[in-house]
Amino acid sequence: MARAAFFDMDLTLLRVNSGSRWIKYLRRRGEIGLPMLLKSGYWLFQYRLSLLNMEAVAAKLALDMAGDAEAEMREKVGEFYRTEIRDTVSPLAKEALERHRQQGDRIVLLTSATPYVAEPLADELAIPHVLCTRLAVENGRFSGTLLPPACYGEGKVHHAERFASSHGIDLDASFFYTDSYSDLPMLLRVGQPVAVNPDRRLVRYARHRGWPILSW
Secondary structure, eight states: OBOEEEEOIIIIIBSSOHHHHHHHHHHHTTOSOHHHHHHHHHHHHHHHTTOOOHHHHHHHHHHHTTTOBHHHHHHHHHHHIIIIIGGGBOHHHHHHHHHHHHTTOEEEEEOSSOHHHHHHHHHHTTOOEEEOOEEEEETTEEEEEEESSOSSTHHHHHHHHHHHHHHTBOGGGOEEEESOGGGHHHHHHSSEEEEESOOHHHHHHHHHHTOOEEOO
16 A cells, blocks of 8 residues: 655744734735634644644534625635745755655645645646645635544544555555644554654643654
C-alpha cells in the first residue's frame, strides 16, 4: 500500500490562522459589525483551547450564507488569499512537502477550512488532494447546510479514512502534521504523528508520547 503525508493548514503550512485573518479582513471592509467580531473572537478562543463545537459553528455559518452565490464567495476569498495569506506560507513547510514528494508519498491538505481558501493554497503548493469542510451548493448558491461531517476532530479521521480506502493508503505508515490538540484523533490514527508549532496542550501530549515537535 502507498503512504501519505497529511498536512493541516493554519499555523502549520501557514504561519497564521486564516480564520482570524478572514474576520479582520471582513471587518476592514465593513462587512461585519462589532457583535460578530466579538463572537468570532470567542470562537477562536474556544478553538485554541480545543473546546469549540466546530460542527455547530460551521452549521450556523452555513445557514447564514444560504442563498449567497458560490462564485462571489470564490472571488472574494480568492482576493483575500492573494492579499492576506499567500505570503504567510512557511518556507520550512515547503521543504517538508518537497521531502515527501521525493519519497513518493501522497500529499494531502487536511483542514477544517472551506475549499475557498484551502484550494488556492493547495494549487500554490502543488498539493493534489484537499480534504476540508464543504458547504452544500444548489444551482450555484449555498443551500445553508454543510456536507457532513465538518473536517474537524473526529471528522478529519472520517475524511482521511475515506481517502485512504479509495487511494490505497496505509494510514499506519502515514504522516500527519498539525499544530492543534483538537487534531488529536487524527494524530493517533496515523503511524507518524508530527506536532508543528504546537499549542500548549499538544506540546505536553507530544512530549509524553515522544512525538517529533517542529517549529516552522
